[in-house]
Each structure stands twice: as C-alpha cells, then as structure tokens.
Amino acid sequence: MSFKNVEVKTRANVYHGGKVTSRTIITPEGEMKTLGVMLPGTYRFSTQAPEVMELSQGHCRVKLADQQSWSDYQAGQSFSVPGNSHFEIEVTDLLDYICHFG
Template sequence: MIKVNEYFEGNVKSLGLNNSQGNYTVGVLLKGTYEFSTSTKEWMTLTSGNWDLELPGEEKKSYAIWESCEIPSGIVFKVYVNEDSSYLCRYE
C-alpha cells in the first residue's frame, strides 16, 4: 500500500512505502522553510534541488545531491529549501 502525505498547505508532499527493505518516503518540497519532528531515526537524502538542514544544537549545513543526513529520533529540525527539491527518506 502507498501512503500519501501532504504538509504545509501542499508545499511538501510525499509517497510512503513499507517493504522487505524497510520504511521509505520519496517526496518534493517547494522553496521555503519547514520544521519537522521525528518519532524514529531517519536518513534524509537530497535527490535534486538545494537545501540546508539545521538539527538542534548544530549550525545550518548545506547538503549536496545524493548526500544523506542522519536525523535522530525525538527531535524537531528545520529544512531550508533554497529551490524546489526532491528527497528520499529512510526510517529506522
């Protein structure tokens, strides 16, 4: 089953899949700043576009295309989307 998610008045959308390799979402984000919370550990990978991520207690960091960021469970973090972007997210 494919799970459809929509956030921030439709500016962030994703499709979710859970299979034998794990739990994943692929999605798109329109330019803007978004704050997300986590309930599990995640790995976010930028697949196109340009963004910066800011984890609690850390400075904002830019990521290259296909670069991943490990995001701990139980935090709130910010994504600064500098141009419309796409991503892959794996959940643990």
C-alpha cells in the first residue's frame, strides 16, 4: 500500500520507551493516519477517536477493553478499536502497521 500527495508530520510519536514509534500523515482528503512499528512486548493504548489497525508485517494478540479473551492477528489483517476506549496488544515479532483514525 502507498499514499500519494500526503502531508507528513516529521516529529515521531514515541511510546513505551521507544519500543513503539510512528509518524503521522494527513491525506489530501484530510484523513489522519499513522505509520508505525512496534517491537516485541506487551503494550496498553487508550483511544480518543475510533481506530482501525491494519497490519503490514508481523503477528500480535489483542484484547479490547470490553473483551475477556485475546484475539490473534497477522500481516494482512486488521482490527477495530472504538473511540474513548483502550486495548492491550502483545507483539511477538516486529509489527509494522497503519492506524486509520475516525
């Protein structure tokens, strides 16, 4: 996947001591996305807007705020997180992702 004619925010978004990083892009239509990498580990994130996490590379397990069990995902798959919520993610190998907001 590629994005053309986007605005790229040069300041990195850095989380969990640098184990999760991303860059924000804004499409010509005004859509905000982040392109990021997660190193192996378990992380918790809170959301404001709804998000769709699209995996480009790697494997992970995800537990949404309202769920008791973990779900497995791999490259080529995606999962949705509601706004004003949170999720836990366990990354087993380098995870490359695109996060779509709204």
